[in-house]
Amino acid sequence: MSEVPTVLAAEFPPGVESFDFPSLIPALEGTAWAAAFTKVTLLVWIAAAITVIFFLVTYRNPQLVPTKKQWLAESVYGLVRDNIAKDIIGKEGARFAPYLTTVFVFILVNNLWGIFPFAQIPPMSHIAFPMVLAVFSWALYIGVGIRKHGFLGYLKSSVWVSGAPLWVQPILVPIEFFSNLLLRPVTLAVRLFANMFAGHMILLVFTLGGVALFQAESLFIKPVAFLSWGMAIVMTLFELGILALQAYVFTLLTATYLQGSLAEEH
């Protein structure tokens, strides 16, 4: 009891280094490949496996009267297809539903690691993972736009604000170019990353802060530790809402960008 918390309390103001994990393969420690296989990457692999296996198993033998698992898969797919893809993109949206559903479920499972006992770290709190997902979405909506309007047509539709007076265009075009074609994937990645990073940081602050308070010399400060741990529990529940919301928002914004690429001249 006396030794373990001492180590924890030394880590009390949690920082960026709280997100670093040692390599699971000891031989790789210290080499350039140290980050290749850590707890975080293991969790991403498991999340990918869960996503793939879940949909494979539930759709292997579809019944007219759905089984429980099939019902779950179909409701997730139906939610994304009807409430995100079709609502935002329109009729054409149904063909993007598989991609959007996969992204949604993958991010959701990944984020759930953040509050899952013993995992307790959301892999998306390392910016590399959201970055890759954002680049996928970015390539997809640009590709779809180019296929629909042609290269120049898409470029024009995404940077040219029709209806604005001609003399404002020199100001608008660079802004639109910057925000529509360059900044979108950045904010997509940063939003997911920062939410998970901040969420994990909040949990660390309350949990480790509780330990630090409990170890305080003064008897009047010690009981405050329980308040801090109680807050950690409340924040875990809050985190559950945030992580589902972020998976939803990522999918929603991808759909919005796709809709922008597919839209006729506006």
Add this chain to the structure above:
Amino acid sequence: MALAEIAGNLNAIGYGIAALGPGIGVGLVFAAYIQATARQPESAGLTRVYMFMGFAVIEALALLGLVLAFALS
């Protein structure tokens, strides 16, 4: 002799200021949604998507502040 001494990182104050605008913005988004829903409850499902979209776009500003607070330290 210094009267008072403050230790720590100025980035924390910077992030506090950076959170002001998005805080007001997110508040306005939800206030508008509640008002819209109160006036016309049938539109709740229609406007919910836009609420989340607006929320996500505004929230990105606060999160950029958070990331930069760590990145620039």
